[in-house]
Amino acid sequence: MNAQFELKAVEAGVLKVAYLESGSPSGKPVLLLHGFPYDVHAFDETTSLLVAKGCRVITPYLRGFGDTRFLNPETPRSGQQAALAHDLIALMNAVGISSAVLAGFDWGGRIACIASALWPERVKGLVSDGYSIQNIAKSGEPLPPETESQYWYQYYFHGERGRAGLTTYRRELCEKLWNTWSPNWNFDSATFARTAASFDNPDFVEVVIHSYRHRFGLTPGDPLLDVTEAKLATIPSISIPTITLHGAADTVTPPSISECDRSFFTSTYERRVIPSVGHNLPQEAPHAFAEAVQSLAL
DSSP states (O other), rough: OOOOEEEEEEEETTTTEEOOOEEEEEETTEEEEETOOOGGGGGHHHHHHHHTTEEEEEEEOTTTTOEESOTTSSSOOOOOOOHHHHHHHHHHHHHHHSSSSEEOOHHHHHHHHHHHHOOOOOEEEEEEEEEOOOOOGGGGOOOHHHHHTHHHHHTTTHHHHHHHHHSSHHHHHHHHHHHHHOTTOOEEEEEEEEHHHGSTTHHHHHHHHHHHHTTSSOOOOOOHHHHHHHHHHTTBBSSEEEEEEEEEEEESSSGGTTTTTTGGGGGEEEEEEEETOOOHHHSHHHHEEEEHHHHHHH
8 A cells, every 4th residue: 555645844954845754653753865866756665665564754855856945045055965964954853853764875875874973863773875975085086997987977067068968958867877777677757757857946956066076076065064074074983773775786886885884884784785676776676675674663
C-alpha cells in the first residue's frame, strides 16, 4: 500500500523548506535526503515501505530544488557541503525532531555524513553511500584517467560554458546523467519528468554550479559557514551506527571507492553492495534501502 504523501513547508534557517511528510507523528523519525540531479521522488516507494513499519518519514527538497526557496534575496546561493548540512539541522529544529535516522545518497549521503560527524546527538543511525565528506584541500590532486572521465560534468560546470549548458539544457543534461550512472535502470519518461520539474527552481543552476566549484576550491563559500568548513577540513570521524549502500553498477561512484571507508566510522558499521543497481539506489532498489533504514530506526 502506498503511503499518503503530504506536501508541507516550513521556515528553517535561511530557507522556506518544502518537504513531504508521511506516517504517524508518533512514529520513529526518519529523514530521507536526495542528491543531484534527483529529488524527493527518489524515495516514493522507500517511504511507503518505512511508513508500513511505523516510521515517520520526512523528505525535504534541498536548496535549489522543487518548491524550496530562499527567504532573503541577498542570501548567497551556496551549494557548499556546510550549507546543505546546516539546512538539515535547521529543518529538524523547525519540525521539532531532536534526533532521527538520516538516510541519503549523492548530496544527501554527504549531508547525512556531515550531520552525523558534527552533530552526533541529532542522529540515531546513518545510511549513506560511503564516507563522502569533501576533502577540499586535496581536490586538486589528479585521479586515474578512468576515474577523472566519470566526473566530466563537474569539470564542465567549472566554466561559464557549463553554467550556460545547465541553464539551457538542464533536463537533457540531467537525463543523460541518470542514464549514464544507472545503466540497468529502465526508467520511463514520466518518472524522469516527475523529478525534472524540480530543476525549474529559480536557484537550481546557481546552487549546483556553486557546489561543483566550491568543492574544488575554485570559488569562496558563504563566510558565515567558515567555522563549519574548518571542522570538515579535519575529515572528522563518524560515531553513529552506519550502513553504507552501494550499487554494483554505479558508474560515477562505483563501490570500489568505499572499500577503505571503515576507518572513518567508530561505531557499528556494515557495508552492503547491491547487485545490478546504479547510482540512484533508493529508487532502483527501494526494498534494500528501506530495510537498511528500518534496521537502524526500529
